[in-house]
Amino acid sequence: MAMMRYAEALNAALHEAMTDDPTVFVFGEDVATYGGVFQVTRGLWEAFGDRVRDTPISEQSLTAMAVSAAMTGTRPILEIMYADFMPLTLDALVNQASVYGYLWGDQVTMPFVVRTQGGAGLGTGAQHAKSLDAFIAHIPGLKVVAPVTPADAKGLMLAAIRDPGPVVVLEHKRLYNTRGEVADEQGPTEIGRARLARSGTDISLIATSRMVLEAEAAAEQLAGSGISAEVIDLRTLRPLDLGAITQSLAKTHHAVVINEDWGFCGYAAELSATIMDHAFDDLDAPVERVATRDMPIPFSEPLESAVIPTVDRIVEAALKALA
Amino acid sequence: MAMMRYAEALNAALHEAMTDDPTVFVFGEDVATYGGVFQVTRGLWEAFGDRVRDTPISEQSLTAMAVSAAMTGTRPILEIMYADFMPLTLDALVNQASVYGYLWGDQVTMPFVVRTQGGAGLGTGAQHAKSLDAFIAHIPGLKVVAPVTPADAKGLMLAAIRDPGPVVVLEHKRLYNTRGEVADEQGPTEIGRARLARSGTDISLIATSRMVLEAEAAAEQLAGSGISAEVIDLRTLRPLDLGAITQSLAKTHHAVVINEDWGFCGYAAELSATIMDHAFDDLDAPVERVATRDMPIPFSEPLESAVIPTVDRIVEAALKALA
Amino acid sequence: MTAAPATPQNRPSLDEHVDMHRLMVVTRTLEEQLGVLHKAGRTRGPIHRCDGQEAVGVGATAALDPQDYVTTTHRGHAIYIGKGLDPRRVVAEILGRETGYNGGRAGHMLVGSAAHGMMGGNAIVGASIPAATGMALSIQMLRQDRVALAVFGDGAAQTGICHESMNIAALWRLPVVFLLEHNEYGLTAHHSAQSSVPDLHVRAAAYGMPGEQIDGNDVVAVFQAVARAAGRARRGEGPTLIEARTYRMEGFSTSDKGGYQASEERKRWAARDPIVRSRTTLVDALGTARVEDVEQSAAEAVIAAVAAAEADPYPRFVPHAASATHAGPADRVTEDA
Amino acid sequence: MTAAPATPQNRPSLDEHVDMHRLMVVTRTLEEQLGVLHKAGRTRGPIHRCDGQEAVGVGATAALDPQDYVTTTHRGHAIYIGKGLDPRRVVAEILGRETGYNGGRAGHMLVGSAAHGMMGGNAIVGASIPAATGMALSIQMLRQDRVALAVFGDGAAQTGICHESMNIAALWRLPVVFLLEHNEYGLTAHHSAQSSVPDLHVRAAAYGMPGEQIDGNDVVAVFQAVARAAGRARRGEGPTLIEARTYRMEGFSTSDKGGYQASEERKRWAARDPIVRSRTTLVDALGTARVEDVEQSAAEAVIAAVAAAEADPYPRFVPHAASATHAGPADRVTEDA
Numbered sequence A, B: 001m002a003m004m005r006y007a008e009a010l011n012a013a014l015h016e017a018m019t020d021d022p023t024v025f026v027f028g029e030d031v032a033t034y035g036g037v038f039q040v041t042r043g044l045w046e047a048f049g050d051r052v053r054d055t056p057i058s059e060q061s062l063t064a065m066a067v068s069a070a071m072t073g074t075r076p077i078l079e080i081m082y083a084d085f086m087p088l089t090l091d092a093l094v095n096q097a098s099v100y101g102y103l104w105g106d107q108v109t110m111p112f113v114v115r116t117q118g119g120a121g122l123g124t125g126a127q128h129a130k131s132l133d134a135f136i137a138h139i140p141g142l143k144v145v146a147p148v149t150p151a152d153a154k155g156l157m158l159a160a161i162r163d164p165g166p167v168v169v170l171e172h173k174r175l176y177n178t179r180g181e182v183a184d185e186q187g188p189t190e191i192g193r194a195r196l197a198r199s200g201t202d203i204s205l206i207a208t209s210r211m212v213l214e215a216e217a218a219a220e221q222l223a224g225s226g227i228s229a230e231v232i233d234l235r236t237l238r239p240l241d242l243g244a245i246t247q248s249l250a251k252t253h254h255a256v257v258i259n260e261d262w263g264f265c266g267y268a269a270e271l272s273a274t275i276m277d278h279a280f281d282d283l284d285a286p287v288e289r290v291a292t293r294d295m296p297i298p299f300s301e302p303l304e305s306a307v308i309p310t311v312d313r314i315v316e317a318a319l320k321a322l323a
Numbered sequence C, D: 001m002t003a004a005p006a007t008p009q010n011r012p013s014l015d016e017h018v019d020m021h022r023l024m025v026v027t028r029t030l031e032e033q034l035g036v037l038h039k040a041g042r043t044r045g046p047i048h049r050c051d052g053q054e055a056v057g058v059g060a061t062a063a064l065d066p067q068d069y070v071t072t073t074h075r076g077h078a079i080y081i082g083k084g085l086d087p088r089r090v091v092a093e094i095l096g097r098e099t100g101y102n103g104g105r106a107g108h109m110l111v112g113s114a115a116h117g118m119m120g121g122n123a124i125v126g127a128s129i130p131a132a133t134g135m136a137l138s139i140q141m142l143r144q145d146r147v148a149l150a151v152f153g154d155g156a157a158q159t160g161i162c163h164e165s166m167n168i169a170a171l172w173r174l175p176v177v178f179l180l181e182h183n184e185y186g187l188t189a190h191h192s193a194q195s196s197v198p199d200l201h202v203r204a205a206a207y208g209m210p211g212e213q214i215d216g217n218d219v220v221a222v223f224q225a226v227a228r229a230a231g232r233a234r235r236g237e238g239p240t241l242i243e244a245r246t247y248r249m250e251g252f253s254t255s256d257k258g259g260y261q262a263s264e265e266r267k268r269w270a271a272r273d274p275i276v277r278s279r280t281t282l283v284d285a286l287g288t289a290r291v292e293d294v295e296q297s298a299a300e301a302v303i304a305a306v307a308a309a310e311a312d313p314y315p316r317f318v319p320h321a322a323s324a325t326h327a328g329p330a331d332r333v334t335e336d337a
């Protein structure tokens, strides 16, 4: 057991996977000599040489190349520096990666990973602070994971690399420096399994990525008012752990769903709709959606913090659901 | 009043707008000498010469160019041949068009239109049959319209062209040859207003684009079983006519939402979540989602028709909601 | 180091040429049969024929080894046939039958057969380029004796991914051959309305790679150019851009309304028919009877394949597990450690 | 036809040169002040300084007319200043203040001032290229006497949109100037790890447009090259690619950990500092006192601007109506006609 930063846990997973499997390679902008702008790929180039490559700024082709390289015997891991650039990858994901698994059946597998990071709150501006989760989670044939703890950062990264299909790993710029225990023998975390971050009986706070931390803080605050909130860390955005959601709702009968992408047609909308589909009868009040305001993310601090989901907004939503 | 094909109604709107306003221009692949692969831009090049341009196959730049040309005094109308290629436009839409209206405030307007067409059912295969509505409707600062009648095809196209901001017009390959009355003086249809396609009291079938026709057929079938279904043609996907939805739900207390994009994180999810947010207390049963199955769209007829939403699936969903 | 390949000067052998001729006739017959089926209302969706362009796909694939990869476009029939796919299963796929290479799921634009290294037609213009480039990266990583061939059109050469892929391929000296099948049009727009330069092989210089223009209606010239480029790729010398000039004799697709191709132009190119030209050479070498025999049996085989495919059953729908939106049921939510 | 522009040979005049020198000093001082503020923890988010590259942005914008459009990158301070923006409002934007050009919404990478034709910094690499190209299309459609200048980096030259835009611009002879600011690095990766060719102006030939390489640390050379290209654009002769070679003396951004730039390389380029070189010429022509005077007042103005901006208020949040997800309330659903 060791305390590790989230970025270090990801790095450990990459090291381990590259050591175990010579077909794994890592590529992306500034991932080699510099070790990645968030230092997630640090030391890999030194250890694995040409299997770690700095690339030109060519997200669109690089993603398409990850798809086809994966079809032909390798396990590419591509870093897309900011989730804001994921639109450049979507043609490759939705028109290429998505289709072959079904169209060509067992002829090919596509074991590639796209790593990216989203999230606001650090003054990076409208083009470097978005969480475009819904764009990615919408695509059939992809798996999408979003670890929040360092242990899951390692576990889900290992699982993503070993998965026979495409997996997008959504990291978060404000998690890289968070610390947590990671077991020495930490293996893959099963994709498609939520984590019960906090047990509660009155309301379910269902969250993804860094919003889990905000939900935990909200739960703490609600506890002060005598409200017992359960916090579910979804960990996997697609495929969804439906059982975890319905099980929690059966107990609490109230829910707030929290995701840092925009609300409209966002991932939070899917969560609300999923509950509509599968737990309507358990609901004593409408599910509350908490998401980034549907507008560009401004640079200036007071504006940016007015736009992103906060503990206060989660608490308020919970109180509204319980009113 | 004249009977017109949907494609002709769109064409009439383009003719009228180009005649009225010399800053309007049309560009895209095969839109000039050939008149568009669906003949929507037929005759424009002959009438307006260089204001109608065939382009290289460069969707990504063309969209970014539409944004900046619109900022500098023109009203570009860009055709993206298939909605399947919209991923190539998303960087320009989400990282450019979306941000300036808020970031730069009144300094610039962005009156451009992206026209595209989606929809399955004609054997065009996994890369030419998708309806990626949710990708587009997710983006702040865009308006998104989807006419189903020829009258609205003309009206919404006119409104889109005259709008001061970016508007994406979602057409449908299986609507181009449908016919309907279009008033000679048909002016713009207000963006953001749904249309009551059929009045009913037992259940609301809330649909977009060609799914409105399927919903109407389903309503007809339900009427045979003594069920009075209301059909709402949303017409605008963003901004949503919330009043139309809540008003209908207040009467029927049951809803099926129908959209041809995939269900997961799809536009139908947003509709379900919207009802959760704003009409929960009116609901006597969970909203049913009908959408394209979450998988690639196959080519072969029996496979394709198993994947896309049908009248039968809508009827079944309505009966389930009313059970 | 792998052994240097046979110098293209010795090849194609006469036998190889006969076989290419046969495959061109197979392809042409297939295209014509598809035209007939389309007219009779027995096809579904648009079909993109390559009549007049057969030498490009057939010559290029003949120059490859079986383990080499090929990616192609929406107009890939010559490549499918050239790479050794069974015409009957190709037709079955085009007709959406269960017996098609992809069980009718893919249709004519997306046929894939990994066993043949036929890594897909592709209906996203330009997508064949990064696809082959990524395969070449995989080959390089795995140090395999393989090359990847990207076939793409003059329209596709204007896409952003073309630029990105060529730059990366040249930078990393990837074992990929870029074969630009220049048929004068991208859909209905003449290349002069799409490309800022009339000759596209000049763009190779923008990436520091060799580029050459060849007569795409000469199957031997195509074979030799691709063999040379594949040799370079195999020797670790990186990519090559080959611009094969040819012409699309039929419309863009079966839904093309026509009207934009000058009849003068069509006539000029009809006179350069790749099959007629190949035949002339072969008749000189082998006599008319032998060549006609090859042609006739090729055509008959396709006609039989079409008939057989048409009798094949349609697939039945099965949901696709790997596209699932929900994970399988779990007993419980995992407890926090 | 607009009148032919003054031949670049007569320009820049001495006065123009002095003004460019002044603006380079303004920019350099601004960069240094931002460095100080950053170290003191008084900035937010990454800031991309252009120390050593001032001649490119300043020389290029000086060669334009006021109505001309410019688009630039995440590293646009020299362009903002060159295009005539008020340093105080630029700094205020960088510091997220209400008085910034964009009320603190944009931050340093996305500053826009339409009144100045300053059509945006842009933090999506490559995006400045189609942006200017689209503006040039607008100019052409409206038959205006304007040009659009796209400033972008050597990293950006490898993006797909660069290729697409250059092809379209050359094909349509759009009035755009492509100014490639080659500072040897894209983020931390040396250009030899990003570009398949060492000199990027050669790519102009891929689009049949003129291309030239210039010394980007010589403000006069930059002015003249851009003036020539702008003249061509104004005369309807289409786009030009100018590769200005320069060097980024500070890190990629304020969050750069460094360690990848050889100190030898830095030293070599330090000796070619664009401000020092410009000063030498001006001192010869005007004497030291006059030049020092210009420099000192430029530096003081920036320092005052920074102090003033730091005292400015932060904005208050107002929701953005045009991003609304719901239409305003209606009385009723519209009845079907």
Ligand SMILES: Cc1ncc(C[n+]2csc(CCOP(=O)(O)OP(=O)(O)O)c2C)c(N)n1
Pocket (backbone or CB within 6 Å): B029, B057, B059, B081, B085, C073, C074, C075, C123, C124, C125, C126, C152, C153, C154, C155, C156, C157, C183, C185, C186, C187, C248, C252
């Ligand atoms: C990204 C994208 N844009 C547009 C299309 C529509 N489209 C299909 S083929 C084609 C023309 C392609 O021209 P070219 O590359 O020269 O191939 P050819 O048809 O001549 O073989 C177009 C525009 C598409 N399939 N994909």
Ligand SMILES: Cc1ncc(C[n+]2csc(CCOP(=O)(O)OP(=O)(O)O)c2C)c(N)n1
Pocket (backbone or CB within 6 Å): A029, A057, A059, A081, A085, D073, D074, D075, D123, D124, D125, D126, D152, D153, D154, D155, D156, D157, D183, D185, D186, D187, D248, D252
């Ligand atoms: C599409 C995209 N990919 C990656 C990035 C991250 N990024 C920002 S600047 C940069 C390097 C740009 O290099 P260059 O164009 O040479 O500009 P310079 O920083 O040298 O001025 C990168 C990779 C981005 N902002 N946008």
Ligand SMILES: [Mg+2]
Pocket (backbone or CB within 6 Å): C153, C154, C155, C181, C182, C183, C184, C185, C186, C187
């Ligand atoms: Mg072509």
Ligand SMILES: [Mg+2]
Pocket (backbone or CB within 6 Å): D153, D154, D155, D181, D182, D183, D184, D185, D186, D187
């Ligand atoms: Mg650079």
